[in-house]
Amino acid sequence: MKPTSPPQTIAIVGAGFSGTLVAAHLLSRAKAPLTVHLIERERSRFARGVAYSTTEDCHLLNVPAGNMSAFPDDREHFLRWAQAREAEMLDCACVGEVTAAAYLPRRAYGDYIAQILDEAERGAAPGVGLDRRIDEVASLKVEDGAVALRLASGAQLRADRVVLALGNFRPGDPSGADGAFHRSARYHGDPWAPEVLDRLLPTESCLLVGSGLTMVDWAVTLNQAGYRGAIHVVSRRGLWPQSHKPGAPAAFGLEPSGKFGSVRNGLHSIRAFIRDTGTDWRPVIDALRPVTQTLWKGLGLSEQRRFLRHLRTFWDCHRHRLAPGIAARLGAMLDSGQLVRHVGRIHAFRDLGRRVEVTLRPRGSDRRYVLNVDAVVNCSGSESDYRRLDSPLVKDLLVQRLIRPDPLALGLDVADNGALIDAEGRPSAVLFTLGPPQKGRLWETTAVPEIRGQAAGLAVELLGG
Known part of the structure; x- marks a missing residue:
């Protein structure tokens, strides 16, 4: 469902990687007057999120620098940025080189994202502006085709569209304890x-x-x-x-439109390819990356549940x-x-x-x-069942039936264009999301390569195409 008219105000809840990148794209693309409210609860995480707000040099990116561009149409953008700051990168004891194959500090990537936002704000067209807010959205209400947001500080905002860039939540408490x-x-x-x-x-x-x-x-x-x-x-x-090892993705031979049919068939195909070719498993997993979303959606609910029950832990430790x-x-x-x-x-x-x-x-x-x-x-990992989250905003949205969990409780039910789906199964015209909340629909949706594409596409959607 496309917006019926160009928005004048867009509120983005969450200023981590997802929210910041959407804001940057909006500021860069908008030609008509537009105000973007970018709202983040933690000042230290503004334009960085949890992962990239760390100050520890030993916290490295888990992906080589050559694959970490924030822009899908400019794959070397981050690498060029880092190489222009080579001396600073090499000050980190954990970094020995600044090349496409290097694993650089996450704090540096936070600086990179923050600079992208700054540059987008400075280069925005006349009448297009950014409102940076350190606050928490406590609740929102959809009324008359717009959204009224109530902030924890008592302030209120009104927006034509809202993006819930909620990212990952703290872990659920472990069993065995009251x-x-x-x-x-x-x-x-x-x-x-x-x-x-x-x-x-x-x-x-x-x-x-x-x-x-x-x-x-x-x-x-x-x-x-x-x-x-x-x-x-x-x-x-x-x-x-x-651990990562150097090497190009293997020629696994699966077309982008291909399907495994079942989890068992997929596992057998992967194992057979590795056995028959003698290749390392890492490039095979990497070769699946571009088609993972297609494969996931092709499995169907019963096979997706089978994967989560039997293979999720094994996939996670080999993929991440x-x-x-x-x-x-x-x-x-x-x-x-x-x-x-x-x-x-x-x-x-x-x-x-x-x-x-x-x-x-x-x-x-x-x-x-x-x-x-x-x-x-x-350290058990992000809680993904939105019914269990201790978030005032999420609780409010569930009570109002403006959102619903996806069938696998991995995130939220989301339409193809990023619109949130309400409890009655209707895609919203004003509430959108990207990144981790889409895990049930896409599975592979929490890392930079997927989120950067979603952010660019969502900005186009919000601005009316």
């Missing part, structure tokens, strides 16, 4: 809350719940900061992100890989004994005041053992 433990000072439910690292003493031990990319960031950050305590990691399968230097650092931490891997489920937590008693049940076993640590950090 609400009392979730309120404990020794439990850190949001791994990116600014005060969490400051609360850990260098000699204390901690348990990281989950073994994905968030765990990696935490382990490396603690090591970089001189943390000497034991770092325990627990996950159900014990699978950790794999680490910079080789970070993988080597994790390996050294494991070899030294500082980093300890546990495979199994958490049975219970007990806050003993000075320590936390964690009862674990190893995978495939009925026995249990106890682990005593000083702190527990939830």
Whole structure:
């Protein structure tokens, strides 16, 4: 559904990568008068989001610089930007070169995105402007073909269109604990809350719940900061992100319109190709990247559920890989004994005041053992079931039936043009989204290559084509 008339005001809720890039495209493309309200709750995350607001040099991009352009039609844009600042990049101890194959600091990418917004604002046509707001949208109401937004500060805005660039939310609390433990000072439910690292003493031990990319960031950050305590990691399968290796995508031979038909057939096809050609699995996974969305939509709900139940964890650790230097650092931490891997489920937590008693049940076993640590950090990954989110805005939208979760509870129900679908199945003419909320529809929608394309397309949609 296309807007019936050019908007005069567009509000973007969230100024991470998704929201900032939409704002930049709107400012660059708009010819008629337009005000873009870009609203972000955390000042430090404005135009950066969670991932790129880090100040840690050891937090590297998980993708080589040559693939990190913010613009789909200019693939070397970020690389040129970084090479123009080569001396600054090389000041980071984790960076040895500034080439297309280099893994650069995420904080530098945050600077890059912020500069894109600044340049778009400066180059905007007369009458086209940006309103930067540090505030939180508490609720909104659709009325008379427009949207009224109420902010936490008490301010109110009115917009012709609204983009919910909500990004990723904090993890859901782990099982094995009641609400009392979730309120404990020794439990850190949001791994990116600014005060969490400051609360850990260098000699204390901690348990990281989950073994994905968030765990990696935490382990490396603690090591970089001189943390000497034991770092325990627990996950159900014990699978950790794999390391990147240089190499071009393999000629896997799957057409963009192709379908596997079923998860089983897809897995067999991939394994057979790797076995028959003797190629490394990494370029095969990379070759699937351009057609992943098509494959996902072609599976149907029952096969999508089968994938999530049986293969999701394996896919994640092979698809979302680490910079080789970070993988080597994790390996050294494991070899030294500082980093300890546990495979199994958490049975219970007990806050003993000075320590936390964690009862674990190893995978495939009925026995249990106890682990005593000083702190527990939830690194289990973003909560994607919008019915479980502790967000005033999301709760308000659900109550008003303006949004509904997708059938897989991976995000929201979204139309092909980015319009949010309400509880009655109707696409909105005024509410839109992009990025992680579209995971149920697209699966591959949380990384720069997908979001940059969505941001450009959504800007065109919002401006009337």
